[in-house]
Amino acid sequence: MSTILKLENINYGYIDGGYRREILKNLSYEFEEGTFYTILGPSGSGKTTLLSIMAGLDKQESGTVYYDGEDIAKMGLTKYRRNKVGVVFQSYNLISYLTGLENVLLAMTETDNKLPPNHKELAYAVLRMVGIVESKADRMISRLSGGEQQRIAIARAIAGNEDLIFADEPTGNLDSETEQEIIRLFQMLADRFGKTIIVVTHSNEVSRFSDRRILLKNGVLNDIR
Amino acid sequence: MNAFQRAWRYITRKPTKTVLLIITFFLIGNLVILGLGISQAAENAKVLTRQQMRAVVSYETDYNAYWQYIDTLTDEDEINEAYEHSPRINKDSALKLTTDSRVKAFNYMTNTVAYSVEFENVPLGNEENKGEMYASAEGGEEFVYVEPNLMLYANMFPNMIELAEGTFTVTDGRFYTQDEIDTAAKVAVITKELAEQNGFRVGDTFRITTVDSYTLKQLKDSGMEYNEDDMNLELEIVGIYETKNDVDPNAQNFQWMSPYESPKNIILIPMTAYTEYQSEVASIQYSMYAMQNPDFEVDMDEITAQFDVPSRVVYLLNDPLEVEDFVKDHSEDLDEYTILNANNETFKKLSRPLDTMSFFANIVVWIVVVNAVVIISLVTALTLKTREYEIGVLLSLGVTKLKVILQLFIELILIALLGFTLAVGSGSLLAGRVGDAVLDYQTAADAEYETTDEGYYWYDSTDYFTEVTQDDMLSKYEVSVSPALILEIYILGTAVVLIAIAIPSIMIMRLNPKQILLEQN
Ligand SMILES: Nc1ncnc2c1ncn2[C@@H]1O[C@H](COP(=O)(O)OP(=O)(O)O)[C@@H](O)[C@H]1O
Ligand SMILES: [Mg+2]
Numbered sequence: 001m002s003t004i005l006k007l008e009n010i011n012y013g014y015i016d017g018g019y020r021r022e023i024l025k026n027l028s029y030e031f032e033e034g035t036f037y038t039i040l041g042p043s044g045s046g047k048t049t050l051l052s053i054m055a056g057l058d059k060q061e062s063g064t065v066y067y068d069g070e071d072i073a074k075m076g077l078t079k080y081r082r083n084k085v086g087v088v089f090q091s092y093n094l095i096s097y098l099t100g101l102e103n104v105l106l107a108m109t110e111t112d113n114k115l116p117p118n119h120k121e122l123a124y125a126v127l128r129m130v131g132i133v134e135s136k137a138d139r140m141i142s143r144l145s146g147g148e149q150q151r152i153a154i155a156r157a158i159a160g161n162e163d164l165i166f167a168d169e170p171t172g173n174l175d176s177e178t179e180q181e182i183i184r185l186f187q188m189l190a191d192r193f194g195k196t197i198i199v200v201t202h203s204n205e206v207s208r209f210s211d212r213r214i215l216l217k218n219g220v221l222n223d224i225r
Numbered sequence: 226m227n228a229f230q231r232a233w234r235y236i237t238r239k240p241t242k243t244v245l246l247i248i249t250f251f252l253i254g255n256l257v258i259l260g261l262g263i264s265q266a267a268e269n270a271k272v273l274t275r276q277q278m279r280a281v282v283s284y285e286t287d288y289n290a291y292w293q294y295i296d297t298l299t300d301e302d303e304i305n306e307a308y309e310h311s312p313r314i315n316k317d318s319a320l321k322l323t324t325d326s327r328v329k330a331f332n333y334m335t336n337t338v339a340y341s342v343e344f345e346n347v348p349l350g351n352e353e354n355k356g357e358m359y360a361s362a363e364g365g366e367e368f369v370y371v372e373p374n375l376m377l378y379a380n381m382f383p384n385m386i387e388l389a390e391g392t393f394t395v396t397d398g399r400f401y402t403q404d405e406i407d408t409a410a411k412v413a414v415i416t417k418e419l420a421e422q423n424g425f426r427v428g429d430t431f432r433i434t435t436v437d438s439y440t441l442k443q444l445k446d447s448g449m450e451y452n453e454d455d456m457n458l459e460l461e462i463v464g465i466y467e468t469k470n471d472v473d474p475n476a477q478n479f480q481w482m483s484p485y486e487s488p489k490n491i492i493l494i495p496m497t498a499y500t501e502y503q504s505e506v507a508s509i510q511y512s513m514y515a516m517q518n519p520d521f522e523v524d525m526d527e528i529t530a531q532f533d534v535p536s537r538v539v540y541l542l543n544d545p546l547e548v549e550d551f552v553k554d555h556s557e558d559l560d561e562y563t564i565l566n567a568n569n570e571t572f573k574k575l576s577r578p579l580d581t582m583s584f585f586a587n588i589v590v591w592i593v594v595v596n597a598v599v600i601i602s603l604v605t606a607l608t609l610k611t612r613e614y615e616i617g618v619l620l621s622l623g624v625t626k627l628k629v630i631l632q633l634f635i636e637l638i639l640i641a642l643l644g645f646t647l648a649v650g651s652g653s654l655l656a657g658r659v660g661d662a663v664l665d666y667q668t669a670a671d672a673e674y675e676t677t678d679e680g681y682y683w684y685d686s687t688d689y690f691t692e693v694t695q696d697d698m699l700s701k702y703e704v705s706v707s708p709a710l711i712l713e714i715y716i717l718g719t720a721v722v723l724i725a726i727a728i729p730s731i732m733i734m735r736l737n738p739k740q741i742l743l744e745q746n
Contacts, residue, residue, distance in 0.1 A: 052739035057621060082623020089742065093618045097238040098226070106226035110622050140238070158623075168742050 004163060004196050005031040005054065007221075010063035012049055023049050024060070025219030033163070036190040036197040039209040040224070041216035047200045048168055050216060055087050055166045056080040067164075083112050086157025088167035092149040094141045100127065100152040101137040104159045111160030123159060130155045130185055148179035154185060158195065165189065167199045171206060173191065183209045227629050232635035238670045242608065242641060249604070250644025250718070251651075253597040257714055258588035259659055260651030262704045266656075267579035267586075270702040272546065273549035274575065277697065278568065281386070282327075282551055284319055286312045288565045294562070312562035319538045321558070323382075327551055330389030330541045333381035335496055335532070337503075338373035338485045342432035342457050344425075346374035347489040349472060367705055371438040374484035374489045379499035381406060386541040391469070393493075396466035398427035399494050407462075409497035413460035414500060418489040420465045427465060432457040433492070436506055447513050455509060458502040460494060496535070503532040568690040575698045594721060601725035605637065609729045615732060617741030630730045637726060641718045649714065653706035661704075 012024040023046035031037060041047050052058040053200045054065060056077040068092070070082045081087075094103045104123040108115055116122050127137045130151040141149060150170060157165050165186075171179040183206055189195040190211065199206060207213045213224040233237045291312055298304045323331050359367045378385075383400055387393040397420075401412045415425065425431060434457045438445075444451065470488035472479065484490055504525070511523040542551055552565045559565065609616075616629055 048742050049739075052742055055621070057742065058737065058739035078620075078623050078625055080623075081621060085621075087621045089618075091614075093614050093741065095615050095618060097229075097235045098231070102226055102234070106231070106619075107622050109226050110624055160622075 001032045001034065003030045004033040004068060005198075006052070006066040008064045008066065010050075010053060010060045010065070012046070012053065012060050022219055023202070024053075027063070029214070029221045031198065033196055034190055034194040036186055036209075037199065037214060038198045038212075039214050039216055039221070040202060040207055041199065042183050043202070045216045046219065047216050050199070050221075051166050051168050055085050055164075079112075082110055083160070084162055086148070086154075086160070086162040086165045088153045088157050088165065088170045090169040090172045091104045091106055092146070092153045092173075094149055094152055094156070097139050099138050099140055100132060100144065100148075100155075100196075103141070103152060104137075104156050107121050107156045107159045111162070113161040123155075126155045127152065128158050130176040131181070142195060146174055147181065150174065150178075150182060151185070154182070154189075158189065158193075162180055163194075163196060165195055165197045167197070169201060170199060171201070171203060176205065179203065179205060186210075228632040229635055232632045232639065235632075236636050238640055245639045246601075246637075247602060247644045247647070249597075250641045251648050252647040253593055253600075254648025254714065255652045255655060255719070256593040257590055257597075257717060258648055258706060258710070259656045260586040260593065261710055262653065262656035262706055262712060263586040263659070264583035264590075265707070265710055266518075266702055266704040267583040270579055270698055271572075271576050274698040274700040275545045275548070277701075278545055278572065279390075280545040280548055282540045282542065282548060283564050283566045283690070284314055284322065284538040284540070284559075285564055286314060287562045287713065290564075291562045307564040312560065313534060314485070314538055314563055315560045316533075316560055318563070319535075322555055325540075325551065325555070327542045327544070327547045328540050329543045330384045330386045331382060332386050332537060332539045333496070333535050334385075334538075335377075335379045335534075335536045336498060337377045337379070337435055337499070338483075339375040339377050339433045339435045339492070340371065340437070341374055342434055344423045344431050346484045347416070347422050347487055349479075349482055349484055349487050350473060350474065351482060368439070368442060372485070373437070374490060375433055375594070376485045377433075377435070377499060378491055378493045379496040380493065381496045381535070385493070386539060387468075389541055393466045393468050395464045395466045398462070400464055400466075401493070406497055407493040409501045410495060411458065411460050411498050411502075412495065414464040414466055414493040415462055416489045416491065417465055417467050419492070420462070425462055425465075427462055430459055430461045432459045434458065434506075435503065436510075440510065444513055445507070447517065449513050449516055449643045451509050451512075456506060458498075460492070460498075462696060466493070500529065500532045507532070531560075571690075575695050579698070579702065580693075581746065594717065597721045598724045601637070601721060602728045605633065605729045606732060608733055609633075613736065614741050616736060617738045620736070620738040621741075623649045626733055626736075629733055630726070632727055633733075634722065635731060637722045638719065641722050642715070645714055645718045649706055649711055653704070656704040656706065 007027055007029045010024050010027040011022070013020055013022040015021075025052055027050070039050070049058070053060045056065075056072055059073070059077070067075065067080065067084055074083075094100070095106065098106065101120070101123055104127060105119055108119045108123060124134055124137060127134075132148060132151050132155065136144060136148060137152075141152075144152070153170075154165070154167075156168075167186075171182050174182065186199065187209060188195045190197050197210075199208060199210065214221050215224050256634065288311075291307075295304060295307050298307060300524075319333055322328065359370055383403055385393065385400075388395070388400065395414065396417060398414070400414055401410070404410075405412050420426070423431070436456050441456070444456075468491065469489050472482060472487050476482075477641075491716060507528045508523075508525060511525075511528065513520075515521045542548060548567045549569070552567045552569070556565055619629055620626065
């Protein structure tokens with residue numbers, strides 16, 4: 001299996017009350033294609049920070065992030081986000097004045113990746129795959145349950161044919177039954193579609209089903225075996 | 226789901242906020258239309274009044290200013306000197322102005338009353354009211370007073386204003402030419418009525434004199450030898466014209482009018498012919514004085530020069546709206562104590578209530594626009610706070626910040642368009658009502674300052690200024706929402722939205738998408 005995302009000597013810190021706090025210290029790691037990762041770690045260890053750097057939502061102070069061997073800073077973070085990355089948030093963050101379908105279509109219009117011409121048909125198919133039927137897809141977001149919203153968020157993250165899916169505590173607001181369904185969804189995306197899934201979680205339940213578990217502690221990543 | 230589609234969905238699916246904003250824009254729009262409508266109506270009324278006024282500029286001596294200057298003098302000799310050299314219109318300046326391309330026609334003209342010699346003037350119709358009139362000469366001796374019955378218009382140029390404006394139309398023969406002016410040819414163009422009265426035709430000759438009966442009597446009594454025919458000017462009729470002017474039999478002073486006051490008794494001749502004839506007549510008169518008083522000295526050149534001074538120099542321009550610029554462009558070049566008068570004082574005085582109203586209307590517009598910018602900025606900035614997650618998501622999907630701002634702009638502009646469109650309807654109704662009310666109040670207030678000086682108006686027959694009244698101008702004041710005004714309002718609305726979106730745009734540019742991840746933990 002080949003490396004899709006490579007972190008090289010990533011440093012990140014901030015100044016708080018006159019003191020400098022290092023969150024990420026010379027962090028290096030390689031993520032493989034088609035694998036479902038979970039990142040664990042104590043609260044405040046910098047998991048969200050690391051995720052935003054990997055997803056191109058923030059910039060590291062030093063070090064390099066390579067996507068398929070290409071420095072994402074050189075590629076341009078907006079372009080990287082648009083074409084390579086899908087993000088799933090803890091509180092779903094669907095756009096409230098759009099329907100589920102329209103949220104998915106939005107991702108499809110933005111990407112430069114090659115997609116079949118009939119976006120709507122594809123969007124319904126993707127939604128069906130994550131377990132959302134057409135009648136629900138056409139509803140306004142506010143009339144859907146949390147689990148349904150998160151499924152749509154996952155559909156939106158993959159609809160533009162992005163390879164990397166990041167999720168920060170995606171099941172934090174869901175009951176355990178729904179959590180199970182979301183985990184299975186991630187598994188399927190990695191196994192059947194070759195997506196690389198990187199999920200930040202403190203739920204053992206989630207991490208148990210992932211292919212690889214990594215611990216973020218003292219600013220570095222270590223595999224848990 | 227491009228920016229426009231998202232904007233459209235946002236405003237249609239968040240109706241409460243949209244309706245509130247539409248109401249805001251609607252109210253702003255009404256006030257702006259009100260202000261702009263009122264000031265535009267005032268501007269229109271002024272332009273229409275200007276257009277109604279003839280596009281005439283008169284080149285005059287500024288006696289007011291000169292008298293003020295004399296008042297400052299203390300030395301007796303200086304004062305006498307000043308009176309003797311009172312300002313005169315400069316012929317070269319007057320001629321130079323005619324080369325301006327805005328000039329359509331011009332009169333460089335002397336008007337004098339005259340007497341017919343062995344022919345009849347056109348009767349006025351008030352003759353039976355007037356009995357024979359007597360005047361008393363020096364020494365108390367009474368003699369029959371003969372009224373002047375003709376009016377001479379002696380112009381230096383063939384393209385008279387009256388011809389250009391169509392007040393006079395040559396119906397038979399032709400007008401005198403520049404050549405005839407240059408050679409002081411004794412030719413005349415007379416009215417159809419005067420021709421009919423006497424059976425005159427083109428090619429006939431007739432005689433007139435400018436010497437009154439008293440002077441003639443004096444000459445006869447003096448015993449001086451002179452050729453009586455030299456006192457007359459013999460003119461050949463080259464053309465016959467029709468005039469649109471006539472006396473008003475209902476006029477207050479009609480009963481006392483002299484025949485020369487009838488426009489039908491106006492005779493048009495070259496100014497050069499007039500000057501030559503007048504100088505001859507004057508020289509005879511001065512010879513008589515010289516005979517009677519051996520000390521009397523005459524300078525004939527000065528006498529001739531005296532008749533070469535026009536009584537009126539007036540330019541007719543192509544367009545009434547060019548008048549002000551014309552005056553501005555040429556005023557600098559004129560001699561001291563000569564001015565170009567465009568009847569501006571009257572116009573300015575009449576414009577005053579409208580100007581005051583425009584002034585306040587414009588202030589209202591500015592206040593409203595500034596407030597609009599502040600209100601819309603604040604509302605947008607506040608709602609932006611609640612939309613941070615949404616914007617973060619858009620950014621995480623790779624939407625550029627500029628496109629996020631574009632969406633915000635489209636949302637606002639669509640709402641503004643709707644609000645303003647509704648306001649165009651109600652605003653025009655409102656503007657009409659409020660405009661009339663303000664105008665009534667304004668004219669009532671202004672009437673207190675209204676001076677009764679008639680000095681601005683010229684009632685003589687050679688007045689080229691159109692008489693306009695306050696009512697004329699105010700009757701043209703009408704608030705209507707023109708397409709130009711509507712366009713202006715939409716442009717202004719767009720500008721308000723653009724400025725109002727500046728602060729929210731800065732907020733968006735500074736937004737870090739990571740923030741939405743952090744805040745959720
Ligand atoms: N740019 C920054 N400025 C200030 N504080 C920051 C910044 N980035 C991260 N932090 C802080 O660092 C801590 C760790 O961040 P985070 O990545 O959210 O850890 P975790 O997700 O593991 O809980 C948090 O308390 C967060 O507020
Ligand atoms: Mg976190």
